[in-house]
Amino acid sequence: MSIQKAFEAAFRRKQEKAWDKIYVVVDIHDTILQACYEKEETYMYLPYAKSALQLLSSRDDICLILWSGCYPERLAVYCGQFARDGIHFDYVNENPEVGNSAFQDFSRKLYFNVGIDDKFGFNPETDWLEVIEALATSFPVN
Secondary structure (H helix, E strand, O other), X not given: OOHHHHHHHHHHHHHHHOOOOEEEEEOOEOOOEOXXXXXXXXXXXXXXHHXXXXXXXXXXXXXXXXXXXXXXXXXXXXXXXXXXXOOOOOEEOOOOOOOOOOOOOOOOOOOOXXXXXXXXXXXXXXXXXXXXXXXXXXXXXX
């Protein structure tokens, strides 16, 4: 599924269910930033990632969740850098807004509508621009 179709499905479900927002999880390495597994970390954003994340984090109808396997102290450093760059995540590796239901157990799996991760098939070289275009044209802020 393309990232545009993922957002279309999420916003359609939001409208059908009369939800206030959708939940978007985003990985860091090889999705937002060029992976750097050396001692000296760099913050080289992949094309359009910074702009797309600034747009996503500015919207009230999107809850942005950072999704990463980094250790907590490293995540704090990343979150600080992202905040300085105008990117604000609502949560890190959790979604306390959606709890368990009669049919779903979210105590060990967080709920989200759209996943942005190279492991999910997201191509950061092209898909960040598609996110920007989709939000600007198909899902503008009302």
